[in-house]
Amino acid sequence: MNIGQASQASGVSTKMIRYYEQIGLIPKADRRDSGYRDYSPSDVHMLCFIRRARDLGFAVSEINDLLGLWRDKSRHSADVMRIAKAHIERLQERARSLEAMAATLGTLVACCHGDDRPDCPILADLEEPSLIDWSGLKPSSEGALRRQP
Amino acid sequence: MNIGQASQASGVSTKMIRYYEQIGLIPKADRRDSGYRDYSPSDVHMLCFIRRARDLGFAVSEINDLLGLWRDKSRHSADVMRIAKAHIERLQERARSLEAMAATLGTLVACCHGDDRPDCPILADLEEPSLIDWSGLKPSSEGALRRQP
DNA sequence: TCTGCATCTTCCCATCGTGGGAAGGTAAAG
DNA sequence: CTTTACCTTCCCACGATGGGAAGATGCAGA
Secondary structure (H helix, E strand, O other): OOOHHHHHHHOHHHHHHHHHHOOOOOOOEEEEOOOOOOHHHHHHHHHHHHHHHOOOOOHHHHHHHHHHHHHHOOOOOHHHHEEEEHEEEEEHHHHHHHHHHHHHHHHHHHHHHOOOOOOOHHHHHHHOOOOOOHHOOOOHHHOOOOOOO | OOOHHHHHHHHOOHHHHHHHHHOOOOOOOOOOOOOEEEEEHHHHHHHHHHHHHHOOOHHHHHHHHHHHHHOOOOOOHHHHHHHHHHHHHHHHHHHHHHHHHHHHHHHHHHHHOOOOOOOOOHHHHHHHHOOOHHHHOOOOOOOOOOOOO
């Protein structure tokens, strides 16, 4: 199976398949005499696993852990559950952070008449806060979205 | 005012101040004879504006628009409101996407006994979906977090 | 004045996951 | 045999941020 077919079957782009190979997330693919990568059904299986984990927002490093457990037939399901639960926590925290941003901005929008006049509470408050208490929001915006350092 | 002091006063790191200058988000700072950048209180004002907009999750390109309106004394508040509302929509959509991921993963976790046994519905479903309907989740994970291309 | 330290300057590199594209080789169909 | 569709590797870009090196400058104390 060519990389393009593996891509179609798994929903992972060819660029990403090569990238995952390069960073060692997946083992080096077999090569044909031509140099073309050759994928087996079980390789595609693994790519599907990866794609679904990505769809759930797992980082590649976390998927690496999950793949290890996936391959380890003597794994403890508790280990998987721990990773999953921790990930749920992070997802929810990021969602909360986004909602807080939206709510804050909503407050400003509610105060803006939104017409032809130049007077605008949104800009005014960004300039010099009077409506909004920024103390709870400080963690620098997408900082709550970026992985913490 | 040195860049370090402007940084402290505004809460924007020196690295970021130079970066914002480099990409043209803020005008080139005045220089002293020494070559040191020199910031006025109104520069710091602008940096504060930027930081707060970042705290609200605005992308730098959006902040560019907001700064334009901020400086345009004849702006229409409706323009600002439109940008803000669109941003709220995006924030909420990303939050929803994250919550959907968390909920999906929660379903899997709820089915996992989480003990010493190797049997694990989480991995099983990543491998070969049986519990989860992935159709609503497909927009590739953080794709919902990343800016759409 | 000299010394040391803090701060500034520019420049390059890394992150993370993804896409774009060029230059060149191969497979398969017409 | 020609065309086309695919494959290969390699480099570059994004967005926003941080790290660090090498060298210049500012300021305070001896």
